[in-house]
Every structure is written in structure tokens, then in C-alpha cells.
Amino acid sequence: MSRLRSFAAAAKPFALGMGAVVIVWQAIVWSKVKPTSQIPSPAMVADALGGLWSDGVLLSSVWNSLHRGVLGFLMSILIATPLGLAVAMVRGVRSFVRPVLSALQQLPSVSWVPISIVLFGTTSTTVYAIILLGAVPSIANSLVSGVDLIPPTQWRAASMLGLGGLRSVRRVVLPAAMPGYLTGLEQGWAFAWRSLMAAELIASTGDLGSGLGNILTVGRNSQDMSLMLAGVALVLACGLLVEKAGFSPLRRRVLSSRGLAVV
Amino acid sequence: MSTVSVSNLSKIFNEGKANQVGALVDVSLSIEKGEFVSLIGPSGCGKSTLLRLIANLLEPTSGDIVVAGKSAKQSRLDQDYGMAFQQAGLFDWRTVTKNIELPLELKGWDKTKREARSREMLDLVKLPEFADHFPWQLSGGMQQRVAIARALAAHPPLLLMDEPFGALDEMTREHMQAELLSICAATGTTVVFVTHSIPEAVYLSNRVVVMSPRPGRITKIVDVNLDGHCNETTRERPEFFAAITAVREALRASGSHGHTGVGVEDR
Ligand SMILES: Nc1ncnc2c1ncn2[C@@H]1O[C@H](COP(=O)(O)OP(=O)(O)O)[C@@H](O)[C@H]1O
Ligand SMILES: [Mg+2]
Numbered sequence: 224m225s226r227l228r229s230f231a232a233a234a235k236p237f238a239l240g241m242g243a244v245v246i247v248w249q250a251i252v253w254s255k256v257k258p259t260s261q262i263p264s265p266a267m268v269a270d271a272l273g274g275l276w277s278d279g280v281l282l283s284s285v286w287n288s289l290h291r292g293v294l295g296f297l298m299s300i301l302i303a304t305p306l307g308l309a310v311a312m313v314r315g316v317r318s319f320v321r322p323v324l325s326a327l328q329q330l331p332s333v334s335w336v337p338i339s340i341v342l343f344g345t346t347s348t349t350v351y352a353i354i355l356l357g358a359v360p361s362i363a364n365s366l367v368s369g370v371d372l373i374p375p376t377q378w379r380a381a382s383m384l385g386l387g388g389l390r391s392v393r394r395v396v397l398p399a400a401m402p403g404y405l406t407g408l409e410q411g412w413a414f415a416w417r418s419l420m421a422a423e424l425i426a427s428t429g430d431l432g433s434g435l436g437n438i439l440t441v442g443r444n445s446q447d448m449s450l451m452l453a454g455v456a457l458v459l460a461c462g463l464l465v466e467k468a469g470f471s472p473l474r475r476r477v478l479s480s481r482g483l484a485v486v
Numbered sequence: 487m488s489t490v491s492v493s494n495l496s497k498i499f500n501e502g503k504a505n506q507v508g509a510l511v512d513v514s515l516s517i518e519k520g521e522f523v524s525l526i527g528p529s530g531c532g533k534s535t536l537l538r539l540i541a542n543l544l545e546p547t548s549g550d551i552v553v554a555g556k557s558a559k560q561s562r563l564d565q566d567y568g569m570a571f572q573q574a575g576l577f578d579w580r581t582v583t584k585n586i587e588l589p590l591e592l593k594g595w596d597k598t599k600r601e602a603r604s605r606e607m608l609d610l611v612k613l614p615e616f617a618d619h620f621p622w623q624l625s626g627g628m629q630q631r632v633a634i635a636r637a638l639a640a641h642p643p644l645l646l647m648d649e650p651f652g653a654l655d656e657m658t659r660e661h662m663q664a665e666l667l668s669i670c671a672a673t674g675t676t677v678v679f680v681t682h683s684i685p686e687a688v689y690l691s692n693r694v695v696v697m698s699p700r701p702g703r704i705t706k707i708v709d710v711n712l713d714g715h716c717n718e719t720t721r722e723r724p725e726f727f728a729a730i731t732a733v734r735e736a737l738r739a740s741g742s743h744g745h746t747g748v749g750v751e752d753r
Pocket of ligand 2: 572
């Protein structure tokens, strides 16, 4: 019950903000600066969403994109976590892998799309490759920074308890680096989701089941502004859903159990 | 066989660099099973360094360390000792109970045994009502008591303590001193104890090792003979005062730079 109330309290400013956006948007439509074929009204976009819903396209697209995004993100975690730990804790590995990770992190993973299409075709392999290239460096790098920030007193306490190697990873290193690691996961999800949308937009044909990117492509091909805006709204909603339902509660729990401020 | 044996031990930090520090030079010390030995000396004389070398948290520059008949590293990995630091060094994501239970968990104790022991330890350090608190919710002195409870939890044969009572008020400090002595008497634990309080060293120890700085070395070892430790009248006995005087004089004599006893308290 109290969780519901705190959710309602958090949702209120968000609803107000979105309400303001819709009002400004409607005002622009009424002022007739552009025809509704270029700036459709909120009602038209809502209609387009309704159409997608009754076609069954809405749920299947959301499902296709979300499950690809989440699966790619989970694969990224499985790869990035041991990689980040190895870079943070093994000096030999660190010296040559860290620069590669940093280079990859600043490179937009979309730039790999053409190469990936040539290599794998417009298949889900391409989509996952792009997600991994976007999310893995970001998660691994944040984990390295998280481990670097563990205070010496904690390392010393771990050593004097006879902890070393893999045993210390589970009991001390990962929990102590958890705040940084969580930031990395959130960032990693953002990268995974962006990369997925880019990949879906560019590689929207072939044997890939249609996702949200596909709605945007169909809208563009038929010059249907309402449909494209409906697509944008769905991409936004999915991203927010994962952030608010997945990461926010997790972050709150981890930070508050450590006496760190919760924002 | 001695529990801790240190021979010709030297530790130089940042060797060969501009900020080189000779923290310990040619230190030899042998501590028998069941003995309580205090290290005392002005701050910076290498007390913590010596303790960390014995705990294998540092590698010596030269010399040998044997703990419980093994290399220092092996006895660290075997959890042969419990240690309490100047800074508590607790894990923030574990509750007080979970912190105390960690060494037991690592030794493979089952849940009921662990819980029973951690309750016993919390009573000992007088924090039973804080079992489910997190370390950051406690004061500095309370955190230090939790760290002591963690060090004692597994009843290790060797205790290494670095100014463990430093952040405690006088009442709690005396309580903890008495408890420590009774645990040692009951279990035959060997203790190496760093302090800068002369009365504390004398009250607790069989031997007080006096150290001097720059370079850190042992200048004198004072034998304390207060049989029948652990009672309220100890602090009023003439032997107690005699030992205090002996330690103070040793500290004074070791100060070749004229500012002896800096950082050593008489309380
Ligand atoms: N990690 C370190 N790096 C460099 N110098 C150190 C380090 N630890 C201790 N020292 C130096 O070694 C000397 C002894 O320190 P320490 O053992 O902490 O003294 P004490 O515990 O007796 O006050 C001091 O001069 C200190 O500055
Ligand atoms: Mg010290």
C-alpha cells in the first residue's frame, strides 16, 4: 500500500510535466503554423496508437523490441561483469584491455551496423552484436571505476579475513563496487536500448520480427506523421518502464542500505 | 614453539624513491603461546607496520616471519588470527550481525551456530540491540566494538589488535579490557596489542615491547609480573605502578632525539 502511494507520489510530477507538453503541443496545432499532416494533433497520435493496438501490432512490436533489448542487455551483463572484474583486478589484463574498452565506449555502436549487416545479414545476430558493442564497454568500465574506488580499509579487512581471488569477489569486491556497478548497468541499458532502436531502423527488413523501429520505418515510407509520433511515444514509454520499474527501486535499495543519499 | 616469531625484520616503504621511509629496522621478537604482548611507542615508530607484517597485509623488505608454525601468508589464508584495526574496517552493506558472522561463514559454520555466536559476541561488546543496524548507523566507538566482536567471533588462537580501544569512552574501555583478559584466560589466546597508553599496556600484558622511531626498532622489552590479572584492584597495586614507571623510563631512554614519549599517554 505504501509502495503504491510512493509510486503515485513519484508519478505525479511526471504526469504534470507530460500534461504540460501535450498542452503546448495542442496549442501549436491550433495556431496552425503547420498543417496537421506535418504536425498532427495529440488526438490523431492517440488514434494512431489505437489503430496499432487493434491491429495487434502495438503489443507484438513492444514485445519484440523489449525482449530483444532485455536479452541483449542480459548478455551484455554476462560478458561485461567478468571482463570488468578481470580488468580491475589483474594488472596485466588492465594495461591493454582498458584502453580498448574506453575507445569502444566513446564510439557510437551504430557505426558498426553496416559492417554487421554485411557480416551477418539483417538477422537478430546483427541486432545483438550492436547491443553488445554499445552496452558491454559501458558496463565494464563503470565496474572498473567502482572497484578502483573501494577504500583501502575494505581491501585490508578482506585480506585479514583470509579472502583472496574469487572468494573475495563475491563477498567483498562486487558488493563494495555495487553503487558504481549499478550506475554502469543503468548506463548500459540506455546504450542497449539506443543501439537496438538504431539497428531496428537501419536493418528493418529481412527475417527480423518487426519491432518498434519498424513502426517508424513504415510511418516514414507512408509519410504518416501520426504513426511515427506514435512510434516515438512507444519507444519512450518502454525506456521509462525499464528505468522506473527496474532500476529505480534497485538503486534505491542498494544506496539506502549503505547510508548513501537516494536521489 | 612460539606462536609468532619475527627475526631480523626490516620494512622500507618506497625504497629507492625520494620519499623512502625506514619504518622498521632489524626487529626480532618471539611471542609464546598464550602470551599477551603490547607494542608501545610514539606515533610513527612502526607499531602498525609490525602488526600488518605479522598479519601478512604487508610484505617485509627483509627478514622472516613465522606465525603458528607457518608462513605469515599461509596463516592469513587459514584464518589463524583475528584482527581489529584502528579504523573499524566493517563492511557497509552487511548488518552488524552479518559483519560479525563473516569469519564464521568463511569457516563453514552453519546458520544456527553462527547466530548463537554472534549474539554472544554482541552481548560481550554490549551492543545486543544493534544487531540489525548497519555499521554507518553506529558511532565510531560502537563500530570499533563491532570490529572487535568480529575479530573474536571465531575464537582464533591469535589476536592482532591495533589501538582497538582508541575510540572508546573510559568506562567501555575498562569493560573491554577486562573482557579481553577473561577471554584470553579462558581460551589461551595469544595477543599482540598495539596501544599508546602506558597503563593500558601494563594492565593487559605479560610483556611490553617499547619501540622508538626513525628508524623503527625495539629498544626494550619490559616484563610485567602482575599475577592474578583481571580484577579491580590490579590498578591499585604497587607492582602495577612499578611496571608503569619501568615502561615510562624505557620510553624516555629510547628517545635519542630529546622529544621522547611524543604521542604516548599516561592515562
Ligand atoms: N603505506 C605506507 N607508505 C609509506 N609510508 C608508510 C606507510 N605506512 C606507514 N608508513 C610510514 O611508516 C612509519 C611507521 O608507521 P606506522 O607503522 O603506521 O606507525 P605507528 O603505528 O607506530 O604510529 C611512519 O613514518 C609512516 O609514515
Ligand atoms: Mg598505528
